[in-house]
Amino acid sequence: MAEFAKGLEGVIAAESRICKIDGEQGRLYYMGYSITDLVEHCTFEEVTYLLLYGELPTREQLAVFSAKMRNARELKQPVINMIKDFPKKAHPMELLQSVISYLSSYVEHKIHHGPHCNCRDTLHQLAEMATVVATYQRVQEGKEYLPPRKDLSHGANFLYMLRGEEPDPVEGEIMDKALILHAEHSFNASTFTARVVASTMSTCYCSISAAVGALFGSLHGGANEKVMDMVDEIGTPQAARDWVNKALDEKKKVMGMGHRVYRAKDPRAIVIEGYLEELSEMKNDRNACEILKEVESAFRERMEEKGKPIYPNVDFFSGAVYRMLGIPTRLFTPVFAIARAPGWLSHILEQRVDNRIYRPKAAYVGSDHRPLVPIEER
Ligand SMILES: CC(C)(COP(=O)(O)OP(=O)(O)OC[C@H]1O[C@@H](n2cnc3c(N)ncnc32)[C@H](O)[C@@H]1OP(=O)(O)O)[C@@H](O)C(=O)NCCC(=O)NCCS
Structure with a gap:
């Protein structure tokens, strides 16, 4: 008989090479690199590459990858319309979750068991999240969609879209580094959710949309x-x-x-x-x-x-x-989601390499067999 662990606390549910947390020493590593070194030397795009490919990119690899991410920043008109039409009182996390599922319909799904699945190519969900969140805020303020810029880092471009003007370079850099700090943190509830959905061989979009739903809860983000x-x-x-x-x-x-x-x-x-x-x-x-x-x-x-x-x-x-940095409080959890998207994708990819569908058991504590009384006699 397996032991019951409420909330799966202490249960090892998978082997992972992505994130190591040394709680005693207060150290955090992504793919073996310490978070302190990563924020000092890398951009968010570089760390995203690391999380998706397992290695830091060369200058050439980064140039190709950055261009791909930056080209994926723009929103298509139906997505802009969706943001405008979404109930004004809805939380931006509800919008984000819905948009990611919606984006899924734009891509051709090719799900493979091997490491070469389309997650690394369809970077839209990852890159567009920042544009969706900034556009949500602009719509709330009665402003128009502002197309993203390709010459700015992921963090600086987010601040640019939010404010409508280019941020000071220091602010842009701090935003980009703050995203690195939140990019990955092992088997928390949203990451586990992403892996559970991925384990059914669902799409990376559906897996990330589910993870956003998990992060929305007050016990996780916020x-x-x-x-x-x-x-x-x-x-x-x-x-x-x-x-x-x-x-x-x-x-x-x-x-x-x-x-x-x-x-x-x-x-x-x-x-x-x-x-x-x-x-x-x-x-x-x-x-x-x-x-x-x-x-x-x-x-x-x-x-x-x-x-x-x-x-x-x-x-x-x-x-x-x-x-x-001028980010309204309501956007704090969506910013967390923008930052965590590479971590979620990394786990989805890892899950697919040696997949087994998650299927824990429940200890049944309900009634024994009960005689059914027909509705007329209840
Ligand atoms: C994160 C958290 C749930 C961890 O709780 P935990 O695993 O029980 O933490 P510890 O075992 O270290 O707690 C030891 C003691 O310190 C207390 N404690 C821990 N964090 C505390 C806090 N933020 N404020 C007041 N007391 C706190 C605990 O209640 C416990 O007291 P007890 O021994 O009298 O029961 C808890 O620290 C917390 O609620 N923090 C505030 C919320 C927060 O910042 N969450 C974001 C986490 S990334």
């Missing part, structure tokens, strides 16, 4: 939105310490603190905190940054008193960075 609610509620750095003490006295969770896997500071949090510092200096607005530093220090002091060292995760700083 902690950075709540961190910004906290920052707004606290208001000033001077008020932070009392706020944390009161929250912990009331046994509330402080958002952006702690992690299921990391027992040290999340390496992504260290990098993104640096970006927050840089942007705060650049924009001469240190309020959110100082509030977060005070919250971290007060929280860690309280937890250390109890012998529980708990550190910030990536969500603790990412919301403040996004806000400084």
Whole structure:
């Protein structure tokens, strides 16, 4: 008899070469490369190539791949119409999920068992996600579709489409690097969802659309939105310490603190905190940054008193960075999806190499055989 593990916690469901998380040391690796090295030396497109092909590209390979990704950024008119016609109150994640399924109808599906499936060629779902999210926001603001630019990085182009003007190069680079930080994180709920759907030999579009649905849930994406609610509620750095003490006295969770896997500071949090510092200096607005530093220090002091060292995760700083880049809070989870798409595709490809359909069992705890009473007699 297999053991029952609620939420599949601790169950090893596959072998994977994509992502290694060293929770004790606070290290994260994509295909063996440390996240710190990747953000320092690579663009999001380069990391996407790494996740899809398993190796970093040469300059020539990257040029071909970048051109392919950039050519896939544009939206076709029916997709623009769909964004315009979508209920205005719908969450952008609902729109994103629907658009990805819709895009699926534009491609010829050739599903193979081997590594050479069409996922690496049909980069539309990956490249267009940024355009869909930016266009959603423009429509909300009563603006027209702005065609993407091919001369900008994935991150800079997203900010360009969102704002209608080219971002400062530093902002463009920080956006691109923030996407790298979120590109992959092993077997979380959305990635597992993508693999489960892929294991039925469904299309990469259907697999990614399902993953977007999983990421929409508040237990997965969304902690950075709540961190910004906290920052707004606290208001000033001077008020932070009392706020944390009161929250912990009331046994509330402080958002952006702690992690299921990391027992040290999340390496992504260290990098993104640096970006927050840089942007705060650049924009001469240190309020959110100082509030977060005070919250971290007060929280860690309280937890250390109890012998529980708990550190910030990536969500603790990412919301403040996004806000400084002019991204509305409602788009934080869609931005996560834009960033995670290469990770999902990487897992879909890996799943297909040595596929076995996921089919766990349930421990039946329902009634024994019950006599059926016909409807007239119930
Ligand atoms: C991510 C999370 C669910 C991990 O929880 P976990 O696995 O139980 O974490 P730990 O085992 O390290 O927790 C140890 C203790 O610290 C407490 N703790 C952990 N994170 C905390 C937080 N953010 N605020 C207050 N207390 C916290 C736990 O409640 C637990 O207390 P207990 O021993 O009295 O039960 C939790 O840290 C959390 O809810 N964080 C805030 C939400 C968030 O930022 N999520 C995004 C994650 S990427």
